[in-house]
Each structure stands twice: as structure tokens, then as C-alpha cells.
Amino acid sequence: MDYKGLVGQYKDALISDLFGLLEIESVKGEPAKNAPVGEGPKAALDYMMSLGERDSMVSKEVDSLAGHLELGSGDKLFGILGHVDVVPPGNGWDTNPFNPVLEDGEIIARGVQDDKGPTMAAYYALKILKEQGMDFKYRTRLIIGTDEESDWQCTDAYFKSEEMPDAGFAPDAAFPIIHGEKGITTFNIIQKHTPLDEEEPNIELKVLISGERYNMVPEEAEAKLKVLQNMSEVIQSFEDFLRRDDTEGEYEIDNGFLKLGIKGQSAHGSTPEAGVNAGFILLKFLNELNLDNNATAFVKFANSKIIGNFDGEKFGMAHSHEELGETSVNTGMINYTEVDGGIFGVNLRYPEGLDFESGLRDFEDSIYEEGFVIEDVTRQEPHYVDKNDPLVSVLLDSYRNHVEDDTEPFTIGGGTYARTLEKGVAFGAMFKDTADTMHQKNERMKVEELLLATEIYLEALHRICVKGEMDED
Ligand SMILES: [Zn+2]
Known part of the structure; x- marks a missing residue:
């Protein structure tokens, strides 16, 4: 023909x-x-x-x-x-x-x-x-x-x-x-309760906000802090932090609150490593501060389970398939308020061979003690x-x-x-x-x-x- x-x-x-x-x-x-x-x-x-x-x-x-x-x-x-x-x-x-x-x-x-x-x-x-x-x-x-x-x-x-x-x-x-095509899932990791801590905090974390969509790497992150003592020291350490990592960021004092902003680099949620997650950077900095109990639990959790977890290893859900490649994890939304605690909006993509449901269940069991649960799961199979x-x-x-x-x-x-x-x-x-x-x-x-x-x-x-x-x- x-x-x-x-x-x-x-x-x-x-x-x-x-x-x-x-x-x-x-x-x-x-x-x-x-x-x-x-x-x-x-x-x-x-x-x-x-x-x-x-x-x-x-x-x-x-x-x-x-x-x-x-x-x-x-x-x-x-x-x-x-x-x-x-x-x-x-x-x-x-x-x-x-x-x-x-x-x-x-x-x-x-x-x-x-x-x-x-x-x-x-x-x-x-x-x-x-x-x-x-x-x-x-x-x-x-x-x-x-x-x-x-x-x-x-x-x-x-x-x-x-x-x-x-x-x-x-x-x-x-x-x-x-x-x-990989399996595509979204879920929220939500902070439910905070284990008590006796230390005296110097800083109250009021709000943190980063990202609007599961399938994008957040380009910006902002936090609002109430610093009880030595504001200038906190600002100094923020400036040192930015310089150390060659990061773009700024601060502002507004009505007695310290506002911090970080700029990252956006990328599609299927390639999280191609971007720079602004929320991750801000959370790394917050991890260096003496925050209130609830915020400390949130920031510590982020540093142990969320930041840099591009292949799902920290969730126990890393998996590799010869042709479909590896699990990828994008944390597209990070939110925290003093009243409601923290929430991470995750877009996890996985190849054939990973049992997503049981993997997620095991992960949820493992984070319960730290005060976090998983909700709002959506999923499309590979x-x-x-x-x-x-x-x-x-x-x-x-x-x-x-x-x-x-x-x-x-x-x-x-x-x-x-x-x-x-x-x-x-x-x-x-x-x-x-x-x-x-x-x-x-x-x-x-x-x-x-x-x-x-x-x-x-x-x-x-x-x-x-x-x-x-x-x-
Ligand atoms: Zn089309």
C-alpha cells in the first residue's frame, strides 16, 4: 500500500x-x-x-x-x-x-x-x-x-x-x-500529636508554607517565627546558612515577627532531583534553631524522613525495575501552622514490583510514635x-x-x-x-x-x- x-x-x-x-x-x-x-x-x-x-x-x-x-x-x-x-x-x-x-x-x-x-x-x-x-x-x-x-x-x-x-x-x-509508565500516588503525611518535651524553647514557629501542587517541586518557602530572645543572633545564623549553601533567601521583621523566605528551583514531580525544594532548605535551617515542642517534632521528622528522600528509601519504599526505573518521591507541599501542626503533601511514583499498599502501611506504622499519620491516598497502578x-x-x-x-x-x-x-x-x-x-x-x-x-x-x-x-x- x-x-x-x-x-x-x-x-x-x-x-x-x-x-x-x-x-x-x-x-x-x-x-x-x-x-x-x-x-x-x-x-x-x-x-x-x-x-x-x-x-x-x-x-x-x-x-x-x-x-x-x-x-x-x-x-x-x-x-x-x-x-x-x-x-x-x-x-x-x-x-x-x-x-x-x-x-x-x-x-x-x-x-x-x-x-x-x-x-x-x-x-x-x-x-x-x-x-x-x-x-x-x-x-x-x-x-x-x-x-x-x-x-x-x-x-x-x-x-x-x-x-x-x-x-x-x-x-x-x-x-x-x-x-x-510508573504508578502515580499522592498522599498527605499529617502531624497528629506531639510527644512532650521539657526543654525551654526560644522560638515559636507560627507558620511555614511551601508549594501548591503534589506534582511540582516547590520553588518558594516562607516561615513566620516569634523569636523570644536574641533576634539578631537568629538573623545572623540565617545569613550564615544562606552563605554556606549559596542559597537565595531573605528575611524581614514584621510587627515583631521574623519572616524568612527561601528560593529554590521548580521541576516536575516525576523528576524531583532536577529541582531544588525550597521547603527542604528552610526546614534544614529551622532544624538548627531551638523551636517550640510541636515545631521541633515537625522539623525533626522532616529532617529524618522527608528531606532528600528522592528514591523512597526513607519510607522503606525504594524499588527499582529494569525498564521503569526507580521509585521517585516529590514533597510538593509542606505546610505548618501553630494550631494545626504540620502536613507534607507527597507525590510518590513507583515501578512494577513494589507492593505500594503494604509498603505504605508499614511506613505509617513506623511513624506513628513520632506523631504522624497518612491520609488522602490516591493511586494509579504502574x-x-x-x-x-x-x-x-x-x-x-x-x-x-x-x-x-x-x-x-x-x-x-x-x-x-x-x-x-x-x-x-x-x-x-x-x-x-x-x-x-x-x-x-x-x-x-x-x-x-x-x-x-x-x-x-x-x-x-x-x-x-x-x-x-x-x-x-
Ligand atoms: Zn492530551
Whole structure:
């Protein structure tokens, strides 16, 4: 099959259908009748359904949150999972984010890269195969979600009532293939009671605050102290501390309180060591002071269990997997108030092979004596498809037939839409040199890349769903 030639014939139709989709403001909004995540995402879903109906595909909507378009017949099902909701446009655009323009070979619009462009590329791969009059060995389904950017209500609802594909991919990340993702958890470590201590403190810790999100390394930290004696000595030791570690920080005396601020370096929660956790630095300094009892317990705990615990060793949850790598721990939020005590908001990511639940239970048992408990646990399991699985090899081969690139399939600490498939990988649509403009102003995708992705998807679907290559070995 001449994949490139075929896709070329559909170029104008593809771009025109994509423009129609990009014009829909499918940002999550207030629930409305038959639109549980808002009118915009529902309109984008309806739009895709109507394309499928126009092109004589079998269509089905599920709970107004998701839907699919299907081709072929047979027992086996192959799935492609894309989404048509987008994040809010934000400010600073050079064009109207919902009025797509084609400029210098690039389409500029919110969602063109994430994930409307790649979803439309997959749609056209299905459409072209259908119009070639192929006999399918797999039923081939494009599944479309409308809540990927928020809570994944779409796939939750969809897979509650619909069949799980035997295999599939999500065109919602990068080429060549992401075949593994760590388990992602969040939890809070909360200070409940403080063992009594008889010493006379010199400093009362009123407030400490650092970070706002589990999945980011805190860039700033602030504390407010009441110093009972020798304020100047405390300030002197703070200045010495900053100088010693070459740290950026400042202090201020405000209404008799001493306020301390530290600047660190932000990074994504999946790579905590790439950042500098401002909260950690501030806690290290506080550990040198003679604080009140409750604050002492909080700061001592932080120094023994939290600071520098990037691999989970201090939780007893370090684990390593050949391909998925190691446990990573980001302490994205650190808060303390005199009244409520301390709380650490943790984002722990782990590879296959770690028993997260029992590990967390053992850790909680071990910190009870120090006055801490664990609450608010959320968890997504690790997701992994063997690199030697025929799914991975056929997709990789289809990619390499169009792109000169030896990059091997890889794994990440983050989560992609592919994890909602039982056996699914992320497959495109960003290429090696593609500028990642997802969730940013002036989001863009090259027409050339849109067509190339379509060719790759067409070849992959042809080989898997028509020729049955995945089942050969
Ligand atoms: Zn996406």
C-alpha cells in the first residue's frame, strides 16, 4: 500500500475536518443537560460522531462523555484512544486560539497538538482504510474522550460499559513509543500529636508554607517565627546558612515577627532531583534553631524522613525495575501552622514490583510514635507493556518505515492516556524535533507532521487490523 500517496490525496479534507474540530471551544465547563463536563467538550464529541456517520462508520456515544467510531468485523478489537477536550487557552496568543490559522506550514490553535490533531490523524487512518475497501481481521475502534485534561470521567464511564480492546494505542504523547509508565500516588503525611518535651524553647514557629501542587517541586518557602530572645543572633545564623549553601533567601521583621523566605528551583514531580525544594532548605535551617515542642517534632521528622528522600528509601519504599526505573518521591507541599501542626503533601511514583499498599502501611506504622499519620491516598497502578510484545514491534516498525530514527521505545514517570487501556502504549504524535507547545500559548502543529503521523497510523492499522501481523509470531 502506498501510505504516503494515499494520505496526500486526503490532505485538504483532513485539514478542513481538523479546522472544524479546532473551532469548538472544548474547555471543561459547568455540567449541563447531556453534557456532564460542559457544552464545549460535548460539542466536540458530537462533531467527531458526525464525521463518522458521514463516512459510514458505526458510531456510539457513552454517557455524553465518550464515544467510538468502529470499522470491520471479527472477535478481536483494536483501539485507538484520543481526546477532544482542551485546556483553557490562557493569555498571550498571537491569534485567536479557537480560530485556527495555517501559517508557514503550521496550524496554530488550542488543542492542535494535544490532542485534536493526532486524533484527527488517527481518524483519517481509519477512514482511508475503510475507503480502500479492506477486509479487517480486527474490529478497529477510535475511542474519543472528553475529560482527559481533568478527571478522566470519560474513560471511566466508557470502560464501565464498553469492551476493553485486546490492544491499542493513544496518539497523545510522543513517538516512537512509550511502553511503560510508573504508578502515580499522592498522599498527605499529617502531624497528629506531639510527644512532650521539657526543654525551654526560644522560638515559636507560627507558620511555614511551601508549594501548591503534589506534582511540582516547590520553588518558594516562607516561615513566620516569634523569636523570644536574641533576634539578631537568629538573623545572623540565617545569613550564615544562606552563605554556606549559596542559597537565595531573605528575611524581614514584621510587627515583631521574623519572616524568612527561601528560593529554590521548580521541576516536575516525576523528576524531583532536577529541582531544588525550597521547603527542604528552610526546614534544614529551622532544624538548627531551638523551636517550640510541636515545631521541633515537625522539623525533626522532616529532617529524618522527608528531606532528600528522592528514591523512597526513607519510607522503606525504594524499588527499582529494569525498564521503569526507580521509585521517585516529590514533597510538593509542606505546610505548618501553630494550631494545626504540620502536613507534607507527597507525590510518590513507583515501578512494577513494589507492593505500594503494604509498603505504605508499614511506613505509617513506623511513624506513628513520632506523631504522624497518612491520609488522602490516591493511586494509579504502574502501566507496562513488554518491549518485545508484537504490539510494540509492529508499531515501532511502522514508525521507522517513515522516519529515520533509531530511538528505542521508552518509559516515563508521568502518566499518559494509554494507561486506561489494558494493553496500550502511547504512540505519537510528537516527533523527535517537534517543539512541545501542549498547554501553551500559540499551540501549533506542522501540516507535514500531521500528514506523517497519519501515514504512520495508516500503516500500523493496516498491518495490525487488516493483515493481522500482531498475531503472527
Ligand atoms: Zn492530551
